[in-house]
Amino acid sequence: MKHATLAGFPCWCPITIVLIFLSLPVSLIASPPLQSTAQHQITGTVTDQEGLPLAGVNIIIKDREAGTMSDENGKYTMAVQDTDILIFSFVGFKMQEVAVAGKTDVHVTMQEDIMALEGVEVNAGYYTVKERERTGSISRINAEDIGKQPVSNPLAAMQGRMPGVYIQQNTGVPGGDFNIQIRGRNSIAGGNAPLYVVDGVPFPSEPSSAFGNLITNGGNSLNGLDVNNIASIEVLKDADATAIYGSRGANGVVLITTKKGSAGKASLDLNIQSGTGSVGRFMDLLDTGQYLQMRREAFANDGVEPTPANARDLLLWDTSRYTDWQKKLVGGTSYLTDLRGAVSGGNAQTSFRFGGGYRKETTVFPGDFGYRKLSGFLNLTHRSEDNRFRAEVSVNYAAEDNNLMSRDITSFIFLPPVAPPVYDNNGNLNWGPEGGSFNNPYSILRRTYTTGTDNLIGNVGLDYEFLPGLRAKVGMGYTSIRAKDVQVTPWSSIHPLSLSYEEANSTFGNKNTKTWIVEPRLEYAKTIGRGELRILAGSTFQQTKNESLYVYASGFSSDALLEDVASAGTIRSNSGYSEYNYHAVFGRVNFNWDSRYILNLTGRRDGSSRFGPGKRFAGFGAVGLAWIFSEERFLKNSLLSFGKLRASYGTSGNDQIGDYGYLDTYSSTVPYQDHAGLYPTRLFNPGYGWEVNKKLEIALELGLAHNRVTLSTAWFRNRSSNQLVGLSLPPVTGFSSIQANLPALVQNTGIEIALHTQNIRSEDFSWDTSVNITIPRNKLLEYPGLENSGYTNTYAIGKSLNIRKTFRYTGIEPQTGIYRFEDVNGDGRVSYPDDLQAIKAIEQDFFGGMHNSLSYKGLQLDVFFQFVRQTGNTSLFATRSVPGTSVNQPVEVMERWQQPGDVSNVQPFTQSASSAQTIAFNQSLFYGDNTIGDASFIRLKTVSLSYTVPARYLSGMKARVYVQGQNLLTITGYSGLDPEYSTSMRLPPLQMLTAGVQLTL
Structure with a gap:
């Protein structure tokens, strides 16, 4: 396939710029003795x-x-x-x-410093800005906040700590995936992921593993970073902060900066940590007596006699048996070992830091499964004696090895408590009496899934001051993520009744993502009277290549040969390749007058190969204003230490769609008699272009009592138009849809509040509190032709994108005990889609966190609570099975309707697939609004207690001992396993408890 390129950008530009910088006089580097x-x-x-x-x-x-x-x-x-x-x-x-x-x-x-914020530098990507002088919305956590949490992914460390940033952990399996939304969901069908930048190098946001639908849900690329080597994480949110990244910053930008060396005597830092993890809460399910009562009552209600064919649990299995499948399948203990070391030092001109780490984490599942990560890093920084020349080299590498089963077995917790043991008397998998009446969950444990991932991030930064105030810089970066996955289904894991149509097989996957980037830029600073002018101009040259290969093999004669492709009788393969090119020019003008009035203008011209000719380039920009009114004379010597009013407005784009979407594409047919053909898979359509996101923000920041009380409030509105969605096509075309722009308009609004107080500060004791809260709202404002689109039963004008169109539940019919739903069109029956209504959404009403930090002499205690008010799937429908069938249920089902006049929300038990109860239950399960309920929670997210040994007890060494806890307590009315991720039955985030020691030599 011919690769898409961008006209107007000479290919020799990056090479020329690099050669210019490499040719700078090396005499500037020399330092006198x-x-x-x-x-x-x-x-x-x-x-x-x-x-x-x-x-x-x-x-x-x-x-x-x-x-x-x-x-x-x-x-x-x-x-x-x-x-x-x-x-x-x-x-x-x-x-x-x-x-x-x-x-x-x-x-x-x-x-x-009364202006204490003045000395805090915040990373804004292409530049740094003093906290008090920033015009944009930037949230930040530092290494100290991250280091108090026993986590392996930066997203886990950010949960609940940043206003406007909602992060959801999808699974408690090590190496699993996360969802992140910065100020809501902007795109209907395009990507909503933020841009990740590590030390100036873009980092992929897509799943890291080759397979995207297995136990880790594809994993998360940020798992490949060494969390303990991160110095800070900044999140850019509004137009002023993100516009300099253009289209890539439409959904926000996450900037990750790794630690650097510092001048001084070389030091060795060692950190050893060990701990355990477990599921923190379980569902209250039926015991043996309750389960048998439910089953027998279901047969009685249906007037059906139990037989070995329809009641194996009552007639074939041991009804005196009780197995707590929650404890058996996910009730184990995971073990964590984390070892880290770093050496840093240098002199006034050259500093260094290098080291590495090892992390091993097992699972709570039965069997020998676990996750390992080996990481290493190197950072070198040099500047000339006159500070005109600077250079920095940074390399980060991590190798992950995740050994799991292919499927999360958490859903098997609903097995009947009377189910047979998992092994028979000979130690083989037990399929139950009568040749296979038991779907043994331990068979999944034999269907292994292993993934190995190599992550490499390297960057070089060169900086030279040609003239006073004029600096030229160039950043060059490279990332490589290589994943190798193997999924195995052995003969021994296949149910005996399935052997007639299922056989042992293996699937091999290889995925390689490589990105290089070169960004030359010029910076100019000049003092003009009482003002300061700063100008930034630069360009971006970026390319990303994705290669993949998948092989499916079957026809193995033995389970011992499953990982040897050559031993397979049948082999099918599929490969993929794509190339993404991105070029841009950008600029920033910042003017600060008298440290009071600040103007920030940002612009970027983007070009993306994901659009057709004539549609590839678009311009984006923003303006940011700030007034530090506490500097005005009439507020001098007042109780107000700091006060700033800021506002911003601007645009950014979105090109998070597949590569080559505008071209005709073809795939090969299955070979027949050694010949294969081609068939079309997509139609040519070069007419679509960028989504456009317009962002508006107004914010107020205050500091009182020498900034011992600081308050930040912000109101934002983001409107995303020209939506990139799949336009439905009639079946006669042979295609279901075609990529296009539609004039739909999505709006996100919200309020963000962040408060920090220094409650007590004395010689031996201090106590600080930080609280943040976000109140987001999402709404589809416009969608012309929605009623004729493929989304007519998915979205509604004036409602959130997160809604479900449902039947309105009106309760249980008192005389029959059957679910009732509102007949909207009055035709005498409840049917799809005529009676659907846009009723409820699964989303957050508000979210945030509260952090308390207390210190007494060498003791330090940190306690962090995360809170979320949200809706989610009710636990009553977690089983996906009607109460009365051979599936265990939450104890709430015992409050079922039993006779006319009863008031209940649970139908009478049934075991029939065609009963009125089952039909109504299925209606409710897929379309009823009674499947959506309150899933709010308050979680004791982090507790960290540390003690720094007084220096007088040590000889030239520093020592700190600590204990840390994660997810220790969840306060919620939700009766399921975990309220955070209620859309499917997966392993919840684990409750972790660790202890460690840190030594600095």
């Missing part, structure tokens, strides 16, 4: 304005490589020369320079 001067010891204490000691203050010698930090008592000791100048720096305090001048004791009182 240090002069030898007599040294002496100096000691001192660092305190704040109230005389309280400050721990962790950075103390470095100006123009030299030496440095140290103050201990928990604010004390420090270091070797200096009489001519040295000491620089003291600490977040929230003004930097101070103190000359040694022959002194042996230097005590420093740090002055709190």
Whole structure:
């Protein structure tokens, strides 16, 4: 297939720019030797304005490589020369320079910066900005927040901690998938995933494994990152923050920055952690007595006599037996081992950090299953003595090995409690009496699924100052994700009654995703009176290639040969290849007048190979404004420490659709007599273009009492139009749909609130609290021709995209006990689709989190609660089986209707597939709004308790011991396994408890 290219961008541009930078004079890198001067010891204490000691203050010698930090008592000791100048720096305090001048004791009182936010730098992608001066919406968590959680995926560490960012864990299986939405769902049928950027390099958001529909749900590419090597995660949300990423930032941007080395004596950091995991809560299911009562009553209600054919559980199985299938299948204990090490150091010109980690995590399922990750990283940073030339190299690598079964067996918890044992007396799988009356869940344990993934991220950054205020930069990055999956179905796992049409087989999958990117840019800064002007201009050249190969093999003579393709009697294969090219130019103009009035203009011209000729290029831009009104004279010396009003408006696009969608495509037919043909699979349609997302935000930020109380509130509105959806085609065309733009308009609005308070601050004790809450609303504003589209029974104008069109449940008929639904059209019967209504949505009404951090001397306690008010699938329908059949049920079914006049929400038991109860139940299961209910919860997400051993007990070493808990308690009225992900029966997020020790040498 001919690859799509972008006209107008010469292919030699990236190479030329790289050669220009590599040809810079190396003399700029050289550093003169240090002069030898007599040294002496100096000691001192660092305190704040109230005389309280400050721990962790950075103390470095100006123009030299030496440095140290103050201990928990604010004390420090270091070797200096009489001519040295000491620089003291600490977040929230003004930097101070103190000359040694022959002194042996230097005590420093740090002055709190009333504008404490001023010193905090926030990563905005192509530039950094001071927290107090940003015009866009950016949320951030740092390494300290991440390190207090025993997680292996950055998304898990972000849950509940950022306003406007909703993250849902889909499964508790290690290496599993996550859902993330930043300020709601914008696209009807296109992608809604954010852009991930790791150290300036785009990182794929699609599933990492070759198979996308098995136990891990395809996995998540971010599992390949070493969480403990992450320095910070910033999420860009509004137009001002995301517009510089153009179309790639339509659904938000997640910026991940890894840790860097620092100047000073080389140090070794070791971290050892071990723990266990388990399912935190179980469903309340019927015991043996209740189950037998349900079954016998069902036969009596139907007037049917139990027989071995229709009542194997009553007549063939041991009715005195009780098996708690929840405990047996998902009630085990998983074990976690995490080992990490890093070496860092360097001098004033060159710093380094390298190390690696090993993580092993087993499952709660029976059997020897587990996940392993081996990671390594390297970072080198160099700058010339005059600071005109800078260079940085960063490499991150991780190898994952996940050994699981092919299917999550959590759904088997509804097996009858009287079901036979899983093994017979000979140790073989037990299929029950009468030649196979038992669907043995342990057969799934033999259908193994293994996936191995290699993740490589590398980037090089070069930076040179040609003239004062004018810097040229280039970033070059490369990512590679290689996945190799094998799924095996042995003979021994196949039910005896299925051997006539099912045979042992294996499926092999290989997937390789490679991305390279080159981004040259120029930055210019100039002071104009009381104002500061900053200009950024750059270009992006990016290419992503996807290659895949799938092989299905069957006809094996033995289970021992299943992973040897050559031993198969029948082999079928399928391969795929796609190439995505993306080119862009972008610019930013920022003007800051008197640290009060800030204007930020951003623009980007994007080109994507996913669109046809004439549709590939589009322009996007944004404007951001900020007024720091606390700097006005009339507010000076007031209770208000900081006040800022900001607003932004702009556009971004979306091209998250398949590659080559505008071209005719063909696939080969099954070979016949050594010949194969081609048949069309898609029609040519070059007429569709970009989705457009218009974003508006207004926000207020306040700081009181020297910023010990900070409040941030924001209102946003995102409108996404020109929706990329599949346009339905008549059957006579031979195709079901064709890619097209429709003038549908989707709106997301919301309110975000973030509050931080320093409740207590004394010499030995401190207590901080942070709370965030988001109130989102999603609505389909316009969809011309919706009634004639393929989505007429899916969406409704004025309603959320997350609705279900359902029958309105009106209760149980008191005389018959059968479900009743509203007859909307009045024709005397309830039918699909005439009586469907847009009734309920499965979505969040609000979500957020609350974090309390308390410290007493060397003790540190962090407690974080996540809360969500939402709707979800009710647990009564988790079994997908009508009460009365040979499937266990929640105990709520015992409150069933039994006689005329009873008031209940549960129908009388039935075992018949054609009874009135079964027909009504199936109607309810697929279309009834009584399948949707409250799934709100408050979760004790994280508890971390640590103790830092006083330095006086250690000889030049730092030590910290800690215990951590994750998902320790869930408060909810939901009666299912877990309210977070209620749309299918999967293993819930595990309750983890770990302990560890961190040593710094």
